[in-house]
Amino acid sequence: MTDLRRLADRLTVVTPVMVKTSAGPVLVQARPLLEELQEEVRPSGERSAGSSRSVGSGAPVALAVLDMLCRIEEDTARLYWLARSYRGAPPRRPGIGGYTLIERVRFVADHAEAAGIEDEATRAYSEWVAGIERLFDPPKVVPLRGIACPACGEATTPTFDDAGELVDVPALSVTLAETPRGRCGECGAVWSGPEVADLAEQVGATPTALHLFGA
Template sequence: MSELSMVVDRLTMTTPQMVRTSAGPVVVRVAPLLEVLQGMVHHRTAGAGGRSSSSSGSGAPLDMEALNLMVSVEEELVHLQWVMRSAHPPARAEMQAAADLFRVPFAVVAGPPAPGFGGMTVFERLRWTAVRAAALGRDAEVLAIVRGWVSAIERRMDPPIVIQPRKPCPACGEHMAWTMDPSLDELVQVPAISVVVGDRPRGWCIECGAEWVGPEVVDLVTQCGGSTELARNLLGR
C-alpha cells in the first residue's frame, strides 16, 4: 500500500485510526473525511467512529469556513482530474496495477470518463485521479495536495468520546491487540474493544474485526461488564 492510497482511503472510505485518550491509545473506525466535511457544512459534524451532531432547526446557517474548504477541495480536485486526464495514457500494465492498488475496476479507468466527469461522485473522481497519477508515476503531485485536505479537515473535527469495556471481546475473546502507532513507527498494545459514544454509537474489535452499531452497542457494553443503564445512555434512552 502506498502513502497516496492510504491518504485517499482516509478521504473516501471508513478507516481504522488511532485516537489518544486519557486511558491511552485506542483504535476506532473513522468516517471518510470528505463525508465528514460535507456534514460540517450543514452543522452535522461526523467525528471518529461516525459521531455526529446537528444544529437545531432546519434553518441553521451554513458553516462558511467548512463550505470554503469544500469549495477549495472541489476546485483542486477538478484541476488534478484534468491534469491527469490530459496526460498521455499510461501503459495497460501500469494502469491495471494502479487500479488494483486503489481497488477501482479497470474498466472505470481504462479510458477517459465522460466530459466533466458527469455521474461520478467526489469519492469516485478522487480515486480515478489517484489511479491515473499512480500509473503515470506522478503520485507526489496528488499526494502533496490531498495531504493538505486531510490536515485541514482533521483540524476542524471534534475529538471522539471513547469508552473501553472491562472484559474481552465477546466475539473472539481477546482483551488486547497489537497495532502500528504511526507517531512512534512501532507496534503498541491497545484494548481490543473500543466503543465510540455519540449520536451513532459504534463498537469495534481491532483483533477480529467484529462491529456493533446502534442498539447492538447496548448488548456489547453489558456483555463487557458495563451496566445496562450506561449502555442505554449511549443511545440516549
C-alpha cells in the same frame, strides 16, 4: 500502499485510525473525511440533523467548513483533469469516472503515477487530511495565566470579549498539537516544536506542564 493511496483511503473510505483517550490509544473505524465534511454543508446552510459530530458553533466555523470543501473541489477538478489527460487514461464511466467528488479523488489516486502528478497529488491530499482533521478536532489552546513573556516581559494583553468589551487576557498561550506552539499575544513572539519546552523552562513550568509541552 503508497502515501497517496493511504491518504485517498482516509478521505474516501472507512479506515482504522488510532485515537488518544484517557485510557490510552484506541483503534477505531473512522468515517471518510470527505463524507464528514460534505455532511456539514447542506443546501440550506444547515448541518445534517443526523450528524453527531460538531465543529463548534457560529458562522465562522460554518464558513471554514464551506471554504475547505470549495478548495478541495477546485483542486480536485484540476488534478482530475490532469489524471484523465495522459495517453492511455481509461474512459469515464459510473463508479470510477469522476461523477462525484469521492470518485474523482480516487481516480486521481489510481492514475496519478501514470499521469506524472503523484507528488503534487500527495501534497494536496496530505493538506486536505490535515485541514479537515483540524476542523473537526481543533488543537487545545492553553493560556499561561500570571506568567510574563520572556521576550517582552508582559503577562497580559488587551483584547475584546464576546460582548465587545476590552479586557486583559494572558499574553502567553501554548497550542497543544502534534507540533506544540507557544505565542505571546502582546509582542508576537513565537516558540514552535522543541522551542516550546525551552519556553516552559524559562517561565518556570511544573514538571507536569513540561511533559505536556514536549519536554
